Amino acid sequence: MKVRAKILYAAHTWFNQQDYTEVHGPTFIPATGEWPGYFEVKYFDKKAYLTQGLQPYVDVFVANLGKSYTIAPVFRAEKQRTQRHLTEFWRIEAAAPECDLDEIIRVQEELVTHICHRLSIEAREELMFLRGNVKDMAKMKTPFPRITYDEAIEMLQKDGVRIFWGEELAWDMERKLSLQFDKPFFIKEFPTSFQTFLYKSSVQRQELTLSADLIAPEGYGEISGGGQMINEKKVLLKKMNEEEINPADQHWYMDLRMFDSASQSGFMLGLERLIQWICKLKSIDEASAFPRSLDKFYP
Amino acid sequence: MKVRAKILYAAHTWFNQQDYTEVHGPTFIPATGEWPGYFEVKYFDKKAYLTQGLQPYVDVFVANLGKSYTIAPVFRAEKQRTQRHLTEFWRIEAAAPECDLDEIIRVQEELVTHICHRLSIEAREELMFLRGNVKDMAKMKTPFPRITYDEAIEMLQKDGVRIFWGEELAWDMERKLSLQFDKPFFIKEFPTSFQTFLYKSSVQRQELTLSADLIAPEGYGEISGGGQMINEKKVLLKKMNEEEINPADQHWYMDLRMFDSASQSGFMLGLERLIQWICKLKSIDEASAFPRSLDKFYP
Numbered sequence: 261m262k263v264r265a266k267i268l269y270a271a272h273t274w275f276n277q278q279d280y281t282e283v284h285g286p287t288f289i290p291a292t293g294e295w296p297g298y299f300e301v302k303y304f305d306k307k308a309y310l311t312q313g314l315q316p317y318v319d320v321f322v323a324n325l326g327k328s329y330t331i332a333p334v335f336r337a338e339k340q341r342t343q344r345h346l347t348e349f350w351r352i353e354a355a356a357p358e359c360d361l362d363e364i365i366r367v368q369e370e371l372v373t374h375i376c377h378r379l380s381i382e383a384r385e386e387l388m389f390l391r392g393n394v395k396d397m398a399k400m401k402t403p404f405p406r407i408t409y410d411e412a413i414e415m416l417q418k419d420g421v422r423i424f425w426g427e428e429l430a431w432d433m434e435r436k437l438s439l440q441f442d443k444p445f446f447i448k449e450f451p452t453s454f455q456t457f458l459y460k461s462s463v464q465r466q467e468l469t470l471s472a473d474l475i476a477p478e479g480y481g482e483i484s485g486g487g488q489m490i491n492e493k494k495v496l497l498k499k500m501n502e503e504e505i506n507p508a509d510q511h512w513y514m515d516l517r518m519f520d521s522a523s524q525s526g527f528m529l530g531l532e533r534l535i536q537w538i539c540k541l542k543s544i545d546e547a548s549a550f551p552r553s554l555d556k557f558y559p
Numbered sequence: 560m561k562v563r564a565k566i567l568y569a570a571h572t573w574f575n576q577q578d579y580t581e582v583h584g585p586t587f588i589p590a591t592g593e594w595p596g597y598f599e600v601k602y603f604d605k606k607a608y609l610t611q612g613l614q615p616y617v618d619v620f621v622a623n624l625g626k627s628y629t630i631a632p633v634f635r636a637e638k639q640r641t642q643r644h645l646t647e648f649w650r651i652e653a654a655a656p657e658c659d660l661d662e663i664i665r666v667q668e669e670l671v672t673h674i675c676h677r678l679s680i681e682a683r684e685e686l687m688f689l690r691g692n693v694k695d696m697a698k699m700k701t702p703f704p705r706i707t708y709d710e711a712i713e714m715l716q717k718d719g720v721r722i723f724w725g726e727e728l729a730w731d732m733e734r735k736l737s738l739q740f741d742k743p744f745f746i747k748e749f750p751t752s753f754q755t756f757l758y759k760s761s762v763q764r765q766e767l768t769l770s771a772d773l774i775a776p777e778g779y780g781e782i783s784g785g786g787q788m789i790n791e792k793k794v795l796l797k798k799m800n801e802e803e804i805n806p807a808d809q810h811w812y813m814d815l816r817m818f819d820s821a822s823q824s825g826f827m828l829g830l831e832r833l834i835q836w837i838c839k840l841k842s843i844d845e846a847s848a849f850p851r852s853l854d855k856f857y858p
Contacts, residue, residue: 261624265581272571282564286849287586287632287647288856300601301609303646304638308856310600317849317858325560333586333631339603347602348586512858550585550616557587557607559616559811 261549263383263390264535270378271331271352274371280327280354285317287333291509297338299347310335313528314353315458316513319489322355322524323516329354331531339554344431346532346544348552355526361470361488364525365446368474368484369404372444372534376400379538390539396442397538405445409468412437412447428454434473434481441477444537448472457499459487474529476537483534486527493517560848562682562689563834569677570630570651573670579626579653584616586632590808596637598646609634612827613652614757615812618788621654621823622815628653630830638853643730645831645843647851654825660769660787663824664745667773667783668703671743671833675699678837689838695741696837704744708767711736711746727753733772733780740776743836747771756798758786773828775836782833785826792816 275282288301288308298309313334314321321328334351354367379387380398387394407415409429416423416433423433429447437447449468452461459469471487490496496517500507507514532547545551550559574581587600587607597608612633613620620627633650653666678686679697686693706714708728715722715732722732728746736746748767751760758768770786789795795816799806806813831846844850849858 261582261620262580264583265624268581269571269575272568276568281561282567283560283848284563284632284649286851286856287634288851290857302599303856304636304853306856320848321560325564333583335586337603350583549582549619552585552587554603557585557602557605558589 263379263386263539264531264547266379266383267375267531267534267538268331270375270382271371273378274374275329275354278327278367280329280356281321281325283314283318283321283325283328283330284332285311285314285321285330287311297336299335299337312336313351314355314526316516318353318355318526319516319521319524322357322526323522327354327356344544346548346551346553347557349548350531352529352531352534353526355489355524357522357524359488359523359525361448361472361525364486364488364527365406365448365472366402368486368527368529369402369444369446371529372404372474372483373400373402375534376538387538390541400443404443404474405441406472407445407447409447409450415440426451426453431481434475435479438475438477438481439479441475444474444476444483446472446474457496457503457505458489460490460495470525474527476533478537478540480537481533482530483537484527484529486525488523488525491517491521491523493520562678562685562838563830563846565678565682566674566830566833566837567630569674569681570670572677573673574628574653577626577666579628579655580620580624582613582617582620582624582627582629583631584610584613584620584629586610596635598634598636611635612650613654613825615815617652617654617825618815618820618823621656621825622821626653626655643843645847645850645852646856648847649830651828651830651833652825654788654823656821656823658787658822658824660747660771660824663785663787663826664705664747664771665701667785667826667828668701668743668745670828671703671773671782672699672701674833675837686837689840699742703742703773704740705771706744706746708746708749714739725750725752730780733774734778737774737776737780738778740774743773743775743782745771745773756795756802756804757788759789759794769824773826775832777836777839779836780832781829782836783826783828785824787822787824790816790820790822792819 289311301308314330330353335348376397380394384394413425450471452469455469455471459471462468473482474484476483532544535547536544588610600607613629629652634647675696679693683693712724749770751768754768758770761767772781773783775782831843834846835843
């Protein structure tokens, strides 16, 4: 919990130094269309749902305030994945206007590097206890390695993993890759086939999205994901059509794109995942004082 | 939203300078006993409720980490009061061990003063627009006036208000009092009759609790409330008995007091209320980008 607090303050400090504005999206959200995993709340005589993140509200903040970030709890009710996932966790989300994939990758690596450096000074005792040394945190530096999804598939196939291009990287595959790195690294340009429709496609290769995941080394898996958002209404409508999402169910979101919107990129970093890697915790549960999961919401 | 962000960063900075540890309590909480106004969530095949604040979890943090604070969303489903209240709002909560009522009053006035000073420098343009000047914020200084509940009743009665000792101060009464002050002030030592059972009683006058509300001037009403918590199991059991609360329904909380607990005080400051006063907003809705109330949870 001490390391957690130091991470939070390092993040707040860094974002403010970089002229990001802290914002808060709503927790109660209306109908969620086709997306699964939402918790349902009895909202007087209606139903509300609990947020899964700052999307799509972040668009409003970025359009009005420019670079924006939030640190807030999000909620996921996915039954099948809650062994490795908390139902309630905190997320660091940020977005910036006039920002492409390469730039938002740099934002993430600079933020994480800043956090590592601050911890090496301010949480020295805790890191010595948890990691056995503070050198790796003190020596963290940008740039983090970047590999493409194409390269990730090749690396896995060479390693004897049975995976084909176009398939999603499973948890244990990311883990396998991450054992080959001694610092966080990015996997970028995932196929559109398994990415949310929010990300822009590559101009050169339409089958790829301008997205990237940040993976922790040493087998700890994904800690952040992000990319460049679709800002043109025409493109969004086409993607929604492909995904069989009815724009009428998303009319507030469509209104935000009525005249297209600012080109922007953003990311979502899981606070507990970052803590798990930095503190070398066996279970994500240990990153939270009162963890919530499928079977556990007490005390 | 710009002022909101500056307030948040000023608060984070101040707490960290004062060696408070940032903590996060759970949002999903189990059965809530007798307390009203909780939102109910479908938690897989069970029911969970949404938090109304860091109590009682704050006790665990204070016992382990010492001075602790949180900035997090809380939820209230009170139907009759939601005209002036949001159903979802953010709260700055803090607690400190070995801290009495006078000290926790000082913590609040120092925090608010720090925030006012930072805003007078960093949100100059916004304050000029919203308040017409920045002098009052720049000149804010401790100590804030303190009146007792006894004195508040006398002041109101002299003013022709029909209120008797022992009755709760209604919203419009607090408003009336607050028009007589040009800076925030505390009303302290409320009768036990309408206070939660969590606060300690005065040694000299058992009918009073060691609690205080921070009221904004200029008619903006309460922005914070707090006091010295009951730390002895025996006293807590006696109070629960008086309030007809069954300790068996609160057994995790009772366990925290099994061997009594550290003497501690804490407070809960409503972020949107603070913003409403500082920005002179007509409605609490304007303090939030996506306000949620009885009839409104869209977009």
